[in-house]
Amino acid sequence: MALVQGGLRRLALLAGGVQSLAAEAGRVGAYALRTFGTPPGLRGLVLESAWLAAHVALYPIGLASEKIHQHDVYRTDDLPPAQRSLVVGDIEAAGTPVLLVHGIMDNRSVFTVFRRALRRRGFGVVHAINYSLLTGDLRSAAHELRAHVERLRAETGADKVHIVGHSLGGMIARYYVQRLGGSESVDTLVTMGSPHAGSNMAYLMPTPLARQLRPGSDVLAELDEPAPGCTTRFVVVWSRMDEMVVPQRNARLSHPDLRIDELELRDVGHLALPVDSRTVHWVATVLARPIHDQHFRRRHRHITRVPDTLRAGASPAS
Template sequence: MSAEAVEQPGEPEADLASSSARGGLWAALDGLRYGARSALSPRVLQGAAVEIGWLTTHLAMYPLGLVGGAGSRADRLTLDGLTPAQRGLLVGDVRAAGTPILLAHGIVDNHTVFALMRRNLLRRGFSRIHTFSYSPLTLDVRSTAERMAAEVEALCRESGSDQIHIIGHSLGGLIARYYVQRLGGDERVHTCVTLGTPHQGTIAARLLPWPLVKQLRPESDLMDELAEPAPECRTKFVAFYSDADQLIVPQRRARVRHPDLIAENVRLRGVGHMSLPFHGEVVHRITGVLAHLDEQVA
């Protein structure tokens, strides 16, 4: 039930996946060659220039994220002190305005990567925004997803809400998907938005022997597990992927491609991996999606 915005051309996925059968070294070299070809395309080079600007800003903010996570209070919703745009969301759909949003960052990152998105969500009237943080030394997606499950339950108790939304960048999106698809998180998560998440793995992960990175390889046990049937999953997925993503190789592997999942894949042009949480089109699309809580498919 995937709704593709635009199909992205590229090499046959079977050819890329089968390269792993020739051994780790050859597979890594294949990934390096493919990545080099992608990196030299005009759109990627243009996106890289923008990426450098955002990365410089983010590096300046990064130390602030080491102090602690950012979270909003779960106070009772009122119109006091709200702008017209915020009042419009609250009056138009009080349930949408009050549904908690959990932000999950990528590997070796922290909540500051969502600074711009968080500000825009607050401006639109979303009042309950929290972050899920994990150590850059994390070794396993599954155990981190279990910790996310516990935090979601605590968030629901605190806010009094039965459901939340999750926005995950890179690895954060994969942790969220595992929680939703394999740990029963679809009962709690109405919409899961992912940005540059290796839903089908990335051959760039073959270049590093780190245990966590190995789980991101297309041929990993984790990817096999996520490909298993999930016939009763009710969460709606919205996956943003870009033709200029330097870390998801090939870039189309950031799409959700599962026959049992309700998914919309949104292709972007010229947006680098680290720029995705800052990109205006992405932020605008996310606020539009979350502003309308349609009924989930049973």
């Protein structure tokens, strides 16, 4: 009798597990239908697919290292109107170097469109770096990033730089800024689709680096610790259609000691974030703001939402 009861309990547990799995699958299916079954969702899917194909073609080019190219931002006679406007409006903003850091299993080619857009808007030095595909520790990568920043500052003579990080690149840069004293050298850190609270997708990759990107990891716990002396401005771009940061709301950044500006999108995939026109325009606008007094402003969170791209509540990110 006891054996029969034990078997029934196991069957009940199994049935409950199957029911939960089915419910979750139904939830994911409904989300996918709500997301991709709308014109904005289909646009996002097409953009993600198109950029994936283009990025695969550009990937070999991005494997080579890039030299630092300086432009004379103090002369405006040979600049187009958009660049001339930034240089005349705020020569310090135009002259602050921008360092681009790619994501996991990627290279600097992911910033092909983004880098060109910043240069066309008047930013004098926009430099993309590669780090090893075999990187197995976020902390070590942050130490390497510190060396890149110091080299960029030395070669350009700049006191501070901006960093733009896509996916893992944003997390590496955040660790450098918060835990390695990088706020003294980094004026603004932009993250695009970075899993600030971890991603459940990291459970699919059995590597030490992936374990650091899981919710509740020791690295993420370090980043949640107080950072009262951090003066860097954080600019966070995240999308409710991000297929790599799950749940999508984990790409948001919340920390009581940090000054955060946030752009919320609803119809852009993970890979397409750096090529989305709204992302490019918003980030370029933020980086072009006067930076002289920003460290004396009170800490705050400012959220910019792109309106009416998908129906509210369409994503588990909400």
